[in-house]
Amino acid sequence: MRQEGAREDLNQRIGYQLKRVDAALRSAMDAALRPHGLTTPQYACLELLDRRPGLSNAELARGAFVTRQSMNVVLHNLQTAGLVVRPATAPQGRALPTTLTDDGRTRLHAARADILAIEDKMAEPLSASQAEHLLDALGRMATALESD
Amino acid sequence: MRQEGAREDLNQRIGYQLKRVDAALRSAMDAALRPHGLTTPQYACLELLDRRPGLSNAELARGAFVTRQSMNVVLHNLQTAGLVVRPATAPQGRALPTTLTDDGRTRLHAARADILAIEDKMAEPLSASQAEHLLDALGRMATALESD
DNA sequence: TCCTCCATGTCAGAACTTTGACATTCCGAC
DNA sequence: GTCGGAATGTCAAAGTTCTGACATGGAGGA
Numbered sequence A, B: 001m002r003q004e005g006a007r008e009d010l011n012q013r014i015g016y017q018l019k020r021v022d023a024a025l026r027s028a029m030d031a032a033l034r035p036h037g038l039t040t041p042q043y044a045c046l047e048l049l050d051r052r053p054g055l056s057n058a059e060l061a062r063g064a065f066v067t068r069q070s071m072n073v074v075l076h077n078l079q080t081a082g083l084v085v086r087p088a089t090a091p092q093g094r095a096l097p098t099t100l101t102d103d104g105r106t107r108l109h110a111a112r113a114d115i116l117a118i119e120d121k122m123a124e125p126l127s128a129s130q131a132e133h134l135l136d137a138l139g140r141m142a143t144a145l146e147s148d
Numbered sequence C: 001t002c003c004t005c006c007a008t009g010t011c012a013g014a015a016c017t018t019t020g021a022c023a024t025t026c027c028g029a030c
Numbered sequence D: 001g002t003c004g005g006a007a008t009g010t011c012a013a014a015g016t017t018c019t020g021a022c023a024t025g026g027a028g029g030a
Helices: A014-036 A040-051 A057-064 A068-080 A102-123 A128-146 B014-036 B040-051 B057-064 B068-080 B102-123 B128-146
Strands: none
Touching (some): A014 A040, A014 A102, A014 B014, A014 B102, A040 A057, A040 A068, A040 A102, A057 A068, A102 B014, A102 B128, A128 B128, B014 B040, B040 B057, B040 B068, B040 B102, B057 B068
């Protein structure tokens, strides 16, 4: 029978299904955010700033799982769009604390509703208990991989 | 208490944990594949061809969750490296069926061992039952999102 | 038969992301 | 006090991916 994971079938590989969900989610998010004039990395950045105002570029990069350089571009675009503000000089050290503008907060809240709808659609076939277990499993997997 | 998902905490959002795992996995895979002279999309392409020889560029693109254009670049690089071959003319229709060379198969098998080790490390904190449930949950979530 | 629709391969351009590198600033050890 | 390490912001360059567009080939219906 050779059950035991049956890894010769790609669909039985966790990495493959993970990639599949990620691709579908990313695609759905991009489509939902387009009418709001936002990209997925931009949305992630705004979401982080809403919860923790004053985050620096490097901290935002780590939180959104991109490089500092990429986040720098995102931040500049958001700044040009007037959704975030950064002081011209660092109040301390080199870090420039970023904060949301009122426009940024408004735009984020509007977009968030659509994103949460997508997450609901994604989690719809799962029971509350299953969703909880999933969240736990994902967290432990990430921790296991990050322990380098 | 306001349990119920507690979505004001990013760590309780499935999408966020998903992104976190994906980033960690992608990073680990890139690092593991580098010594083999492969990128993650190239590895995915070889893995697909090993299981289903004769796949066309468009089919490979869908299987690896990238656009046809991106897969075309991947395919050209693999072809230049002598790991895959494509006929110059389409035997039927426009599709050019791609197949692995002996070198490609050898390279893939060597790389696969390292990738499976990463998947094992990722799934290590999960029991067999948990891994099975996870696989099932991921599959259902992907299907839910793809149903557009 | 012809014609429309769909899928495929391909080209060009833009956008995004990453790698690599460097100067600046703070903090702790010596 | 001084030095070295670590973190931050930024610049330049390359690589990768995507969007948009077009021509070709095949299937099915009018």
